[in-house]
Amino acid sequence: MTTKGRARKGGDAMPANTQDLLLKAAADLFYKKGYSGTSIREIGLKAGVSNSLLYHYFKNKEEILFQIISIASQELLSSLRGIEARVDDPAERLREMLLHHMITHGLRNKKTTKIVVEENYWLKGKRKAIVDEYQREIRAVYMKTLREMIAQNQMEDINLTVLGFSIFGMINWFFRWYKESGELKPEEIGDTIVKFIFNGISKK
Structure with a gap:
């Protein structure tokens, strides 16, 4: 589930494992609460990722x-x-x-x-x-x-x-x-x- 680091507009590389962290957090929540019972905000909070960064990797839940x-x-x-x-x-x-x-x-x-x-x-x-x-x-x-x-x-x-x-x-x-x-x-x-x-x- 790895992904290469991506450059921000300012030139800084995003962490290479950010997408992995989001997928793992989502899998934990979907497993416990179901897809419908999980909000995209909860996924970001569990992964320790801001909403703006989350939406850089994924368009939606x-x-x-x-x-x-x-x-x-x-x-x-x-x-x-x-x-x-x-x-x-x-x-x-x-x-x-x-x-x-x-x-x-x-x-x-x-x-x-x-x-x-x-x-x-x-x-x-x-x-x-x-x-x-x-x-x-x-x-x-x-x-x-x-x-x-x-x-x-x-x-x-x-x-x-x-x-x-x-x-x-x-x-x-x-x-x-x-x-x-x-x-x-x-x-x-x-x-x-x-x-x-x-x-x-x-x-x-």
Whole structure:
């Protein structure tokens, strides 16, 4: 989330991490209070940034939300494509993708993950279209792997549209109900969900 320093009209460079501070402050507030319950003034106050400086980086609150969601989506997409390129066996690839999506990416970035899942509908127009395209690309990586599993006779010939949305439904609900204070570790829950999915799709 880094950005290079920018020059003020007077020639002074703005701090290189100002945008990062604003995005982090916004993510904290959106996570706790929701997008609609957070004012842009609160974001500036939490980041210790004046309104005039905040508006140098972001036109409005929606642009801040867009940046949080788009950065998180790009990071997830890049990681999934990395797994796709590295793991040849589609069944093992799916297992690794699911665990990464839920645990490595999801719970370790729980604030932004929750925002992506629950607040994305506030985006409009071009911003919404861009974020929707990231989500389509993420689904496409999964769908390609599922098609390979069918081609290699590793899973039942299930309707992939239904299966794909079912998998994403489980992942998204996991982020909603998981509590750090629970008895099970994230890895244990992740393994259980992956086993549940594989028991439902694997060839008997």
